[in-house]
Each structure stands twice: as structure tokens, then as C-alpha cells.
Amino acid sequence: MARYLFFRLLDMVPTVFLVLTMVFIAMRILPGDPALVALGPNADGGQLEAFREKMGLNEPLGLQYVTFLGNAVRFDFGHSLMSDVPIGTLIANNLPHTIYLTIASVVLGLVMGIPFGVYAATQRNKLPDSALRIYSLIGYAIPDFYLAAVLLIVFSLNLGWFPINGEGSGFWDGLHHIFLPALTLAMLKSAFLGRLTRTSLLEVLGRDYVRTARAKGARESRVIYRHALRNAMLPLSTGIGISILATLSGSVAIELVFNRPGIGRLLINAIQERDYPVIQAGVMMFAFFVILVNLAMDIVYLIADPRIRMKS
């Protein structure tokens, strides 16, 4: 197991390297002079030259690349062009909010989606199954920002049950503030996860070992939760991984609509302001997030499935 983890971590090195390289290239092949974009059309030649010197843009490309890699490995992303705040600080201030939103929406999405999927699978082709089908269809079709706006108008503006924006202070106030943004993402996740639960559970319910469980005298609830659902969770965990990653793209819109701090909003603002180092850091954070979630899912598999555990 330790051996497997070691090699799995080793496996991440080339991926991280590739991500860094692509970010570097992307930033260099973007049209326009970064100095000109950063300082605006009114900057004179001296200011531009000073800026290039400061950012290391006059160095040979190879040297820039090596410096970039070295800084990235030390988590030194430089300073924001707009506010001159170290990017490490920006990320430290924003990342926890995005992680918090991710956890809240994934937990809520699982709590909503899995029981719905189980219920639909056990009531196949009956009303709950059709209800899930319609719910999923709406969930697949509706854009996150639109759903966010609808929920905001209904529950915050009209009913006044939830705050309109911000992240709140303290645990309970924070929970109150995060509920609607998390619910927005959770509804989309549960549409996906509910459907996936139904499909995997139906597949597993036809397996021979489920019949064995019934033949032993297990009652239907035990057959479903102890035997079938545990096996159905294996394919489902891949879906949960995908769903966690979808929070990233989701967080961009959600953090804007609900005016919450977070990596998504940081990135959007940076793009609007052409704050290159921040964009660069934001993209890298997203990439690392994807790599980490994939790693986490592999570890979940390892723990959950004795067949994989045995092989590694």
C-alpha cells in the first residue's frame, strides 16, 4: 500500500511539470506585450523597460522558464500587478472559501443525490424513477449561474431567508451564507449523482452475490444498503470525483453571483484586469486541484476495493 502510494505520487511529477510548462507557454504566446497591457497605453518607454526588467521579461526564454519552474516549486508566484500583494497571500485568502464551498456543495449533493438514486432504482419505472429522470434532465440542462440567480431571487430577495451576498463571520453565520451557493451547486451535482446512483445500483442489483444475500435471508433494506450499494459506490466514486472537479468551473459563476470570495472570483477579476501573474497562479491552482482530486479518488478506490488493494 505504501509502495503503491509512493509510485502514485511519483506519477504526479511529470503531470505537474507538464501543467507548469503549458501555463508558461500559454502566457508567453498570448498576443500583446505584457508590459504594455499591464501599464496601459499611456506608459512611456522608460516605465515599460523598468517593468520588463522587474518581471524578468528581458531574460532569455530558457532562463525565464527555469526561474519560473523554480519559483513555482517554492510556491512563489510573484506579486499581483494591480495590487502588488504577494500572490501567495491572495491565494491563502481565497482558497479556503472555495474549498469550503466545494465541501459543502459535495456533501449536500451526495446527501440529496444518492438516496434519490437508490429510491428510484428500487422503484424502477414507477413514479420516483420518472421524477428522478425529470430532475436529472433539468439539472443537466440548467446553467449554474441561472439557477443561482433564481435561488437568490426567490430565497434571498423575496423570502429573505438567506443573506444576499458575502461569506459571513463565524461558523453558523458562515453556514447560513454558504447554504444557497452550496445548494445551487448541490442541485446540479445531485442531478448527475442521482442518475449515476440509479444506474450503478440497478446494475449491481442484478449480480449473483445480491441473489446470494437474498438467499441467505437478508431483508431487502440490508440487501440494498449492505451488499448492493457498497458495490455500486465503486463506479460511483469516479462520478463523485468528476462532480468535485465540476465545482471548480461552477465556483467561478457562483462566487460571482453570490459575491463570495474564492479562487473563481479571484481568477475572473484577474482576467478582467489582465493581472497575468494572478491568472497564471489561478490556473495552476485549478490544475493542482484536479491532480489532487484524482489522487484522492485513487486512494478511495484503494481503501474501498480489496481487489485493487491486493494487486498493489
Add this chain to the structure above:
Amino acid sequence: MSEALLDIKDLTIEFGSGSQPLRVVDNISFAVSLGETVGIVGESGSGKSMTALSVLRLVPEAARVSGQIIFEGRDLLKLPKREMPAIRGKEIGMIFQEPMSSLNPLMTIGDQIDEAIRLHEDIPAPERRKRVLALLRLVGMPDPENRLSAYPDQFSGGMRQRVMAAIAMACNPKLLIADEPTTALDVTIQAQVLAMMLDIRARFNSSILLITHDLGVVAEICERVVVMYAGRILEDADARSLFSNARHPYTQGLLRSVPTLNDTRKRLYQIPGSVPPAGTIKAGCPFRPRCSVRMERCAVEMPPLRTYDPGHRVACWATAEAAA
């Protein structure tokens, strides 16, 4: 003959609805006495597995089952659904054909056997553990202490079938249903599993309903044999008289198809044709298209099961005519 433990009467299993349902088991009746081992023999599609599953009411939901399945005086088909779990595993144990896929891959062997006990008997964990170990020894599992925490994937097919048998026998059921327990196994392992079943029978004195297509297996352990074909019983006799004096042309054909070591014929005998798909024979005897002694009457009317010698029932017009 002693009292019947299991008495199946007019059992019919159909799939689909409307005017043309698919009838996979057609009005069959037979009984299993206390301590008796009965074999149901038939080719694929003869309805023998459906018959076995219907006893525990484990047939697919889409199936419609009618008739009576009387177990210890109670009609299992009339029992409320929620009362079936108390019978399954406790009164009637079952072993399935596919040892490779019949065990839960995420649970240890020990837990899966333990569950079979815990579901029916309220006894403390240490005693259950002792029972699990005893069961594993009974089914011939070497080194059982170290196997408890193993997962099914660490076992071969034969070993898994032993675990299945341990699960089926966990609560000392009165009836053991074994649906092709040796089919998926190598020949040498087949012999071991059969020996294990004989051992189980000797110790528990359980009745056994054995489903198989293998006449060799039947000869090995069965006292009585029910021959099924296309959902119907064609012959039902005690094993000795079936092997020495088979009366139905189908059974005779089956016996001729068994290879023997001192066989000098170049080619093994085979019954011409193949089993008709369920529901294609609308009237008359389902074996008629392949039968060498068929008569006009066979196409019109299904022959009823007629008793010849005591305990020897045959459904064949030609047999009836020859006997008359």
C-alpha cells in the same frame, strides 16, 4: 415412502403478459421427502433452475408463479413476502451455479458466512466465530483460521463453492437446494465438491434438491431423479430404476449419450435436434420433434405423467402404448 418435506404441485412459471405469455415451467409436480436427495436433470432451458429459484421465491420479478410449493405444510407461494427472509437461509439453504460471482467481492469470507448465521440466530460473536470455523472445516477448507479475513478474489472456484456451501449450511437448513454446484468447476474439483455434499448430507441429514445437467453427478448422489424438458417433467423415478430401466425416449437418449470408458463406437450418440426455445411448442409433447418413436397423438395432446412401477412416473404416449 416417508413424509414429504417439499411438495411442489402444479407449478407454472410464466414471463410476459397478454395472450401469449412465455411459459418456462409448465404445470409440474414432484416431492422431496425428509432426508432424500432428489436430482432435477435437464438441458439448458428446461426450466430446472427456475423451478429451484421459485422455491425460495427468488425468480425474477417479472415472472408469474402459480401452483403450490408446500414446505413443511405451508404453501410458500401464499406466504407474505416479508416472511420469506425467515425461511431463506434458515429452513432452506441454496448453493448457486456461479461460484466466481456469487460471493460479495467487498466482504471477507468470514463476514459473509457470519452474516448467514447472524441473520437468523441471536448468538454472541465469539460463538458465531466458532460456528464459522466449524462450517469451514466441514466444507473442507484448509487452514480456516487464516481464511476468515480473506476476500473471495483470493480463492479459486472450488474454494468459493465450498464457502457457498458453508453459507448455505450455516443454520443447518432442512433442505439444501444446489443449482448446478459443480458445473463451473474443473472435473477434479467437481469430484471434491460432490464428496463435500455427500459429507454434508451424512452429517446434517438434510434433504437435497440438486439441479444438474450431468447424469454422472446424479448417479453419484441422487436417490430419485426428475427429468425435465422444455418446462415439463417427462420422467420421475428412483435413481436405480431410472438408470437400469429408463422408460421415456428422452431419458433413454440421454443415457445413451453418456460416454463410457470401454466404449468402442467411434462417435458418441446424440439426440438429433435441439431443445425448442421456450414457448414455441404450443400443443402436444415438447420432445416430439426429436423423438424416434413419436406418434400422431403426440402432436395433439401432451401425455400425462402415468405411474408404472411404484414411484416411477413417465409422460409418454409410446411408453403407455407399449405397456398396454
